[in-house]
Amino acid sequence: MEFKVQLGPQHPALHEPISIRMTLDGEVIRDADLRLGYNHRGVEKLAESRSFIQNLYLTERICGICSFSHQTCYTQGVEKLMELVPARRGLYIRTLVCELERVHSHLLWLGVAGQEAGFESFFMYTWRDREVVMDILDWISGNRVHYSMNTFGGVRRDIDEMQRKKILDTLDLLKQRTDYYLNLAASEPTFVGRLAGVGKLSRQQAIDLCAVGPTLRASGVPMDVRKDDPYAVYDEIPFEVSTADSCDVLGRAVVRVKELIQSYRIIEFLLKNLPEGPFKVKAPRKVKPNEVYSRYEAPRGENVHYIKSNGSDKPERLKVRAPTLANYPATIAMLKNGFIADIPLIFAAIDPCICCAERLVQLDDGRGRGRVLRFSELRAMANERAKKIDYTKREIAWPF
Amino acid sequence: MIERLVHWSRVKSPWVLHLNTGACNACDIEILAALMPRFDLERFGILLKGTPRHADVIICTGPITRQNRDRVVRIYEQVPDPKFVVAVGACAMSGCVYRGSYNANLGVDQVLPVNAYIPGCPIRPDALIDGVVKLLNSLK
């Protein structure tokens, strides 16, 4: 017998509000449907009423874990619009913070995966070490989460010789610990057994459903914006794209651990080759009318910002496509024919950042291609619906 | 007698419910970080709970979005009396950068009665500990 179960929007397994509606057949999920919008704050609309500089701090607050991804993606776009070449030292520092953010995000994810798999002490371990990265970020930027490092033409703060040494020293500690996790995870049969074979997503499915980031790379597709379309100084840095072929949650964990090791290498390279010179150049206030598409490899996958300017000091349109949103269709495919007990694990494996993904998309065909609604269209739709309201129900009391 | 015992246990070991009411996730992560080995909020007897029916304190992060509003009120009603609400972060206090949005309120106190505010965007785990300890002291 089939029955329907709703999970969320407030559920201890999900740290953020989202609702999953499932059709179950016993323990097996036959169909799943995601409902979003509990966290929608209208950032895109707000951006239109603020200046380019103010939007630096707004885009940062799209998401708290990958705050620097959104800010950098936006900054790069606006710099392209301004036809501004940022300072080289600034770009190096920017890339450094990008990679530090990737390290803290992946450590966080490892812990969450450990917790969802029932490996509570692993959770505590990785979060303890995550504090080391947070400390580094704190030294560099003065804040633990929202670094506010970017500005048009470079970064807002320089790093000095002492900070450079200190970061290089702490990096050794992180490397040791990551090696330890790698061995621990590989030699702990219960952990591996819990993750292997869960949430299968074949290579073809991953491509068809437009998955991004570690979810895609764990299905054996070596796609990484840092390699395919290098931004900042990634074209000068030697690193490898990490992939796995197992197509399951274990593969996604492996990809992330490999990426951690790559990130340490990148950070080391950046710090050792930090060029001298100014860390920012002066940027114009107004932006010529134009439009731009900016890509960035966030810890969770490809992040895309579309910015349109109209010659004033405010953007005419800002459109954000966060990686989690691109991974939702793939998540549904992973959930199907899985077990209820695997939901938190599968869901955690895409490293969902729900507040990032609260974008308005209207799906107009079954293949996951979205159409974005303009606010005016939405208002017209709302008016259209208001006309059809059954006015006999008018006396129903307003709940507040 | 029983009342004094209940009060004592409530002050010594409050159970908290963490409620994301439209936050950008940064404050949520910092709350989790406060529970982790470095800061270890649990040494004050504070325990994170998954269900509102077991909780004494609701920690709200975020300005409460329109769609979340009804649900937040419903969750608040499920928490047994006496209950306390802590607004964590600048956007839970006053809207922060989301001020003027069509979909976000101007803070938690527009919807729920708030007992303590913890400023910061995001809050530092030390600030959270400070706020919670102050709330507990005021209950004594």
Ligand code: SF4
């Ligand atoms: S206070 Fe700031 S960091 Fe915290 S949830 Fe709100 S916007 Fe995010």
